[in-house]
Amino acid sequence: MPKPGHIIRQNVGASLSSILAVLRRVRTERTSVRERSRSVSKNFFLHMHSTRTHLYSLRPGFTLGLGFLSFSLFLILLCTGVLLMVYYVPSVEHAYGSVKDISTVVTGGRTIRNIHRWGAHGMVAVVVLHLARVLFTSAYTGTRRVNWMVGILLLCMTILFSFSGYLLPWDQLAFWAVTIASNIVASTRELTDLAGITAVVDPGGFVRRLLLGGDSVGQDALTRFYLLHVVILPITTIVLIGVHFWRIRKSDGLAIPAGGDDLVLKAQGIIDPVALEEAKLRREHTVLSWPTTLWAEGSVLLTALALLMLSAILVDAPLLAPADVSMPENPAKSPWYFLGVQELVSYSAFTGGVLVPLLLLVAVVAVPFVDREEKGAGSWFGGQQGKRVVIRSALVAFFLTIGIMTIAIGVGWQWTRNAPAVVALIANPGSFLATLYAIWSWWVLRSTSSTKMGVFALVSCCLIGGIIITIVGIWLRGPNWEFVW
Amino acid sequence: MNALQDGRHETEPLSRRDALAKLATASVAVAAVTALMVFLRVPIPSSLRERTLIRLGNPDRFPFNTFTFVSEKNIFIYRTREGFKALSALCPHLGCVITSAGPGFRCPCHGSTFDAHGTVLDGPAPKPLSWLKVGLAPDGQITVDTSERVSGEQFLRV
Numbered sequence: 001m002p003k004p005g006h007i008i009r010q011n012v013g014a015s016l017s018s019i020l021a022v023l024r025r026v027r028t029e030r031t032s033v034r035e036r037s038r039s040v041s042k043n044f045f046l047h048m049h050s051t052r053t054h055l056y057s058l059r060p061g062f063t064l065g066l067g068f069l070s071f072s073l074f075l076i077l078l079c080t081g082v083l084l085m086v087y088y089v090p091s092v093e094h095a096y097g098s099v100k101d102i103s104t105v106v107t108g109g110r111t112i113r114n115i116h117r118w119g120a121h122g123m124v125a126v127v128v129l130h131l132a133r134v135l136f137t138s139a140y141t142g143t144r145r146v147n148w149m150v151g152i153l154l155l156c157m158t159i160l161f162s163f164s165g166y167l168l169p170w171d172q173l174a175f176w177a178v179t180i181a182s183n184i185v186a187s188t189r190e191l192t193d194l195a196g197i198t199a200v201v202d203p204g205g206f207v208r209r210l211l212l213g214g215d216s217v218g219q220d221a222l223t224r225f226y227l228l229h230v231v232i233l234p235i236t237t238i239v240l241i242g243v244h245f246w247r248i249r250k251s252d253g254l255a256i257p258a259g260g261d262d263l264v265l266k267a268q269g270i271i272d273p274v275a276l277e278e279a280k281l282r283r284e285h286t287v288l289s290w291p292t293t294l295w296a297e298g299s300v301l302l303t304a305l306a307l308l309m310l311s312a313i314l315v316d317a318p319l320l321a322p323a324d325v326s327m328p329e330n331p332a333k334s335p336w337y338f339l340g341v342q343e344l345v346s347y348s349a350f351t352g353g354v355l356v357p358l359l360l361l362v363a364v365v366a367v368p369f370v371d372r373e374e375k376g377a378g379s380w381f382g383g384q385q386g387k388r389v390v391i392r393s394a395l396v397a398f399f400l401t402i403g404i405m406t407i408a409i410g411v412g413w414q415w416t417r418n419a420p421a422v423v424a425l426i427a428n429p430g431s432f433l434a435t436l437y438a439i440w441s442w443w444v445l446r447s448t449s450s451t452k453m454g455v456f457a458l459v460s461c462c463l464i465g466g467i468i469i470t471i472v473g474i475w476l477r478g479p480n481w482e483f484v485w
Numbered sequence: 486m487n488a489l490q491d492g493r494h495e496t497e498p499l500s501r502r503d504a505l506a507k508l509a510t511a512s513v514a515v516a517a518v519t520a521l522m523v524f525l526r527v528p529i530p531s532s533l534r535e536r537t538l539i540r541l542g543n544p545d546r547f548p549f550n551t552f553t554f555v556s557e558k559n560i561f562i563y564r565t566r567e568g569f570k571a572l573s574a575l576c577p578h579l580g581c582v583i584t585s586a587g588p589g590f591r592c593p594c595h596g597s598t599f600d601a602h603g604t605v606l607d608g609p610a611p612k613p614l615s616w617l618k619v620g621l622a623p624d625g626q627i628t629v630d631t632s633e634r635v636s637g638e639q640f641l642r643v
Contacts, residue, residue, distance in 0.1 A: 031505060056604065134604075176594070179579075179580050179581070180579045180580065180594060181579065182580075183578075183579040184579060186641055187579070190611050193611075193612075209529070209530065210528055210529060213528075213530050213534075214530060214534055214535055215533065216534045216535060216580075218534060218535070219534065220530070220534060224528075238630060309605040314570065325557060325559070326554075326556045326559055326574075326581055326582055327582060328581045328593050328594055329593075330594075331593065331594070332593065332594045345578075345609065346595040346596070346608075346609055347597070347609055348609055348611070349579055349609060349611065351576055413609075414607065417605075472510035478592065480591060480592075480593055480596045480598060481593075481594060481595045481596040
């Protein structure tokens with residue numbers, strides 16, 4: 001008669017080996033091409049992918065991983081945001097204290113808040129870079145036009161997310177940044193006052209009242225911003241992300257340049273024309289999405305997480321003194337991505353804060369309607385000519401922007417005081433620069449007789465100009481918004 | 486064939502079924518638009534939490550010939566032998582709270598400067614500071630109505 005312990009050991013051994021057998025079977029099944037394809041198409045979360053991915057789409061130098069990086073940051077922000085909601089109280093009395101508790105008392109709270117804050121900053125940067133990538137690889141033509149619009153909506157969502165989240169800690173930074181931003185919205189009154197119709201038509205004042213629930217930042221504003229930040233924007237963004245991904249599938253994946261199939265095969269050493277054709281028949285210019293694409297995406301997600309962890313450990317998210325409605329921070333600075341706009345509103349509010357940003361938005365929306373050239377889609381700058389145009393435009397914009405800003409800051413902007421009201425309203429370094437950029441881009445468009453080159457010129461100008469003006473706002477402005485060097 | 490040639494197919498009378506279907510679609514559209522308008526009307530505040538008529542206490546607390554800042558209310562009170570004046574401390578540019586600087590005022594946010602009459606001297610402010618209507622409550626307290634703008638020459642005699 002065997003000892004009881006032996007039986008147990010035998011049973012444990014048997015069940016262990018059966019578990020291992022199951023795992024082995026899963027492993028062998030997963031290694032077959034058929035099973036790997038099925039695992040993508042049968043899984044709800046994976047079926048966003050096609051079963052095979054073009055090798056060109058997986059080139060890190062082509063996409064720079066920016067699209068999935070934005071999505072990764074969004075996922076991280078969603079998770080950390082839910083954790084912050086556990087302790088955050090959206091009331092004027094308790095908001096500041098609850099954020100302080102999260103930073104000082106809650107286990108791991110400081111790290112979670114830091115990740116959330118730096119992730120939000122990162123997402124704005126990454127989404128803008130993603131837009132630039134899609135633009136300069138001309139991945140907006142044909143069927144992709146709709147997705148370009150969805151992408152712009154997602155950029156707007158990202159900015160609204162930042163704007164609404166900024167108020168929630170209810171510290172000095174939050175209160176004054178949102179006070180200024182909401183008054184920028186209401187600055188359309190400069191225009192309607194000039195026409196004498198503010199009493200009848202007041203779109204800015206209406207939107208501000210809708211946002212704040214009143215005419216100044218208080219409990220109603222906090223409630224509304226919280227609602228926007230944790231309910232309306234997340235739901236809208238999740239739906240839009242779904243549409244964004246679905247549209248990529250409808251356009252047969254990412255943009256591939258003409259001859260892209262040959263390009264990736266030649267990179268693997270297949271040069272002989274016959275061998276190339278055979279390789280293409282065997283679909284060797286593509287790989288299985290499971291596991292290759294998923295590995296690529298996983299590494300982007302983990303990189304994002306690692307970088308955010310590192311910055312969260314190294315730098316704490318700021319929390320200033322509690323909001324004081326009678327004493328603005330000096331200087332009262334918005335987050336860095338709004339400082340370009342803040343620099344422009346320091347000359348005139350409506351043109352710098354509403355007109356120029358709206359013009360920029362219209363220009364970006366118009367891109368796929370202005371440029372209908374199919375040529376060059378899917379390759380960076382659409383070739384050598386595009387590279388030259390982008391570099392030249394960047395240089396032109398660099399000198400134009402530095403020049404206009406030097407005049408505006410050095411000489412001052414007081415001449416508008418004696419100018420007619422309409423001129424004073426429209427005159428702003430931003431509107432001057434926008435006009436100059438447009439003239440330059442028009443000239444590029446005419447001289448190259450290519451709409452694509454015109455679009456590239458305009459966007460390069462706006463990017464460089466935006467960066468320079470933002471830098472002025474971040475580092476060259478001190479107390480009382482005086483120029484510091 | 487004939488119908489096509491003389492274009493009669495374009496003027497064919499609407500069948501009762503089609504008319505009813507169109508009517509039904511239209512009624513659904515009207516209902517949807519109405520529902521949407523109600524949905525959008527709710528977030529527009531019908532009344533505001535902020536008080537526009539503010540009590541500032543006994544007139545004697547304000548010294549003569551100087552601008553006294555009333556914290557939280559963001560108002561400057563100016564008292565002379567002639568009476569009281571109230572100046573809004575909100576910068577007409579983007580709503581920051583101005584501070585006294587020399588004889589006038591300065592906005593810390595974008596550097597607008599104003600003289601003692603509220604006139605813009607420098608900076609992006611599009612219009613002068615607002616003078617507000619000063620009143621006297623039945624209990625003798627000074628009141629300021631932030632919703633009512635007055636000229637800078639108007640004093641309240643007490």
